[in-house]
Amino acid sequence: MYKYSEFDESFVRARVTEFRDQVARRIDGSLTEEEFKPLRLKNGLYLQLHAYMLRVAIPYGTLNSRQMRQLAMIADRWDKGYGHFTTRQNVQYNWPKLADVPDILEALADVSMHAIQTSGNCIRNVTADHFAGAAADEIEDPRPIAELLRQWSTDHPEFQYLPRKFKIAVTGSPKDRAVTRAHDIGIRMVRNSSGEPGCEILIGGGLGRTPMVGKVVRDFLPTGDLLPYIEAILRVYNLQGRRDNKYKARIKILVHETGLEELKQQIEAEFAARKALFPGINMKLIENLESAFAPPGHDPKPFHNFIDRTRHDPAFRAWAGTNLSEHRIAEYSIVTVSLKPVGGTPGDATSKQMNLLADLAERYAHDELRVSHEQNIILPHVAKSDVPKVFDLLNGAGLATANVGLISDIIACPGMDYCALATARSIPVAQEISKRFDELRLEREIGPIKIKISGCINACGHHHVGHIGILGLDRKGVENYQITLGGDATENAAIGERAGPGFSASALVPALERLLDAYLENRAGPDESFIESYRRLGSLPFKTALYPSDTRIAA
Amino acid sequence: MKTIVRDDGFHLDDLAEEVFISLEELKLGVETPVCLHLANDADPAELPMFFPWLKLVRIPFPNFADGRGFSLAARVRQLGYTGRLRADGHLIADQYPQVRRSGFDEVAIDELHAARQPEFQWKMRTGWRGTSYQQRLLNSG
Numbered sequence: 001m002y003k004y005s006e007f008d009e010s011f012v013r014a015r016v017t018e019f020r021d022q023v024a025r026r027i028d029g030s031l032t033e034e035e036f037k038p039l040r041l042k043n044g045l046y047l048q049l050h051a052y053m054l055r056v057a058i059p060y061g062t063l064n065s066r067q068m069r070q071l072a073m074i075a076d077r078w079d080k081g082y083g084h085f086t087t088r089q090n091v092q093y094n095w096p097k098l099a100d101v102p103d104i105l106e107a108l109a110d111v112s113m114h115a116i117q118t119s120g121n122c123i124r125n126v127t128a129d130h131f132a133g134a135a136a137d138e139i140e141d142p143r144p145i146a147e148l149l150r151q152w153s154t155d156h157p158e159f160q161y162l163p164r165k166f167k168i169a170v171t172g173s174p175k176d177r178a179v180t181r182a183h184d185i186g187i188r189m190v191r192n193s194s195g196e197p198g199c200e201i202l203i204g205g206g207l208g209r210t211p212m213v214g215k216v217v218r219d220f221l222p223t224g225d226l227l228p229y230i231e232a233i234l235r236v237y238n239l240q241g242r243r244d245n246k247y248k249a250r251i252k253i254l255v256h257e258t259g260l261e262e263l264k265q266q267i268e269a270e271f272a273a274r275k276a277l278f279p280g281i282n283m284k285l286i287e288n289l290e291s292a293f294a295p296p297g298h299d300p301k302p303f304h305n306f307i308d309r310t311r312h313d314p315a316f317r318a319w320a321g322t323n324l325s326e327h328r329i330a331e332y333s334i335v336t337v338s339l340k341p342v343g344g345t346p347g348d349a350t351s352k353q354m355n356l357l358a359d360l361a362e363r364y365a366h367d368e369l370r371v372s373h374e375q376n377i378i379l380p381h382v383a384k385s386d387v388p389k390v391f392d393l394l395n396g397a398g399l400a401t402a403n404v405g406l407i408s409d410i411i412a413c414p415g416m417d418y419c420a421l422a423t424a425r426s427i428p429v430a431q432e433i434s435k436r437f438d439e440l441r442l443e444r445e446i447g448p449i450k451i452k453i454s455g456c457i458n459a460c461g462h463h464h465v466g467h468i469g470i471l472g473l474d475r476k477g478v479e480n481y482q483i484t485l486g487g488d489a490t491e492n493a494a495i496g497e498r499a500g501p502g503f504s505a506s507a508l509v510p511a512l513e514r515l516l517d518a519y520l521e522n523r524a525g526p527d528e529s530f531i532e533s534y535r536r537l538g539s540l541p542f543k544t545a546l547y548p549s550d551t552r553i554a555a
Numbered sequence: 556m557k558t559i560v561r562d563d564g565f566h567l568d569d570l571a572e573e574v575f576i577s578l579e580e581l582k583l584g585v586e587t588p589v590c591l592h593l594a595n596d597a598d599p600a601e602l603p604m605f606f607p608w609l610k611l612v613r614i615p616f617p618n619f620a621d622g623r624g625f626s627l628a629a630r631v632r633q634l635g636y637t638g639r640l641r642a643d644g645h646l647i648a649d650q651y652p653q654v655r656r657s658g659f660d661e662v663a664i665d666e667l668h669a670a671r672q673p674e675f676q677w678k679m680r681t682g683w684r685g686t687s688y689q690q691r692l693l694n695s696g
Binding site: 007011014018021022025029030031035038039121148151152154155156157158159160161162227235238239243273274277278285 | 596619620621622623625626627629630633647648649650652653654655656657671672676679686687688689691692693
């Protein structure tokens with residue numbers, strides 16, 4: 001794992017000191033509330049519905065046991081004993097006091113962490129494939145590039161006051177687990193025809209009120225040119241992105257209004273000028289970053305105990321079937337720990353659970369943990385022979401929910417329970433869905449499916465790219481939930497189609513039951529997943545199930 | 556009168572009496588060196604031929620949250636301008652390192668603002684050199 005250089009260390013410390021001073025200057029009136037706002041946002045501090053919220057970055061979703069324990073300590077000491085893992089590989093504390101925040105930032109700096117640029121109109125925490133460095137299907141570990149971008153984007157003088165927030169995601173696998181097509185910039189690490197490593201660059205993806213799938217702006221960029229090229233994109237965006245309307249200020253709108261070809265020419269021109277002055281990244285620097293993310297010393301061992309347990313223990317078998325993923329070393333597994341217990345809050349973990357996860361990482365997973373955008377925690381390197389033990393320990397802590405990729409593995413934004421922007425609740429909706437399908441004992445029968453819930457049009461719950469997306473709105477003071485169908489967050493990214501009129505909170509779960517019954521009736525066989533059925537059959541049978549009395553649909 | 560902020564603190568505006576002309580006016584031609592007001596949505600591509608005629612280039616910041624001026628300054632420097640470059644308007648002391656690192660030499664702020672954010676708050680941030688990731692990455696090549 002990457003270790004902070006002296007510069008990183010002194011930078012995060014200086015930032016804490018600076019923020020302490022900014023808080024004091026807000027209190028003495030040197031800074032107006034308007035002026036203080038972007039400064040606190042750049043340090044991760046939001047004003048929510050009931051209190052401040054601190055969003056801490058977990059760059060490219062990677063952390064070690066010491067860092068996880070510190071997150072638990074912060075939850076206990078300055079918050080209410082839990083943290084919430086988000087869709088952007090951050091962790092949020094929902095109840096910190098303003099006066100405590102500089103101390104919390106100091107505690108983060110103690111373990112090489114920070115909350116820098118997790119909010120505000122700047123380049124946000126760079127995210128990456130949560131299986132990076134472990135997945136069997138990976139071409140290259142995306143984290144060296146993500147770390148390079150973290151350094152480059154941190155306190156970049158030009159790009160601290162952009163028209164709007166700016167999100168970058170990186171994947172090194174053809175299987176896109178980082179939702180690169182729904183980011184302002186998506187980077188896919190590829191090889192060209194002569195086998196040289198480089199990047200495919202996508203721009204203009206994003207969800208929110210105008211969902212768009214990112215478009216390829218450069219199909220092959222040598223890695224050494226990455227910074228001047230990304231800088232060119234950002235400069236064009238900073239100068240030309242709309243500032244008259246915050247809902248039209250993301251780069252996706254610039255791409256849409258200017259046209260990809262025209263924008264591409266401007267980016268290339270800026271890149272050429274920039275590159276002439278930029279000596280390029282020293283490949284040595286990239287090599288150093290690569291060695292910082294070198295695989296841990298794997299120790300392949302036989303795993304008869306794993307096979308035996310799978311044979312004889314149905315609970316273990318069920319969990320292994322959903323929560324384990326293929327590691328590039330056959331004797332290892334990637335373990336996904338579900339933070340979605342039936343009826344729980346998606347993404348929440350108590351300090352006790354965080355400490356247990358830290359212990360497991362230290363003892364059984366080469367001291368590595370990951371946070372996924374799907375709001376789960378991952379132990380990326382577990383020897384198969386240790387998996388049964390890990391399962392038992394997780395089980396004892398209520399962390400062995402066997403539902404990864406199933407209907408109760410729901411992404412949900414905080415919604416009306418916490419968020420000032422929300423127009424409807426989303427956590428209780430997720431809880432109700434998971435409880436209902438658990439009662440019906442249908443989860444396994446339904447199989448792989450992605451349900452994603454947002455409590456407002458800003459789409460933090462990624463509903464547009466859910467196989468079933470749920471958007472909570474406010475209709476004259478009453479919650480109303482719209483359903484979208486057919487969205488996809490992977491390399492085949494697609495924006496879901498709105499099924500029809502919304503449902504009241506009480507009518508929503510029965511509507512989903514009808515929808516999933518229709519899937520079970522119409523699927524070609526148990527091997528055809530919901531999204532595959534939807535693609536084969538089109539929306540008609542599903543809409544008919546959602547709106548049985550609406551004759552217009554059948555017509 | 557505006558207060559001018561530089562690394563060594565507050566100054567009176569030595570150009571307070573100057574008339575600033577726009578890019579359009581500059582393009583019509585000038586006979587003596589002038590001060591240019593470069594709007595933050597201007598395209599500076601044709602500026603280099605006028606560089607010898609510029610006493611100072613002023614880029615406005617209508618609001619401290621409007622960051623176009625940072626990129627415009629960087630672009631003007633990238634085009635080869637080495638003369639005096641001024642950020643003018645609502646900028647806060649906390650932005651001083653970003654202002655300097657984007658290529659500006661100085662900031663012009665109004666009196667009320669200078670009173671609310673006095674000199675020491677700006678001087679705290681004048682040690683902006685050698686403290687950036689970007690400089691480190693740039694020097695790695």
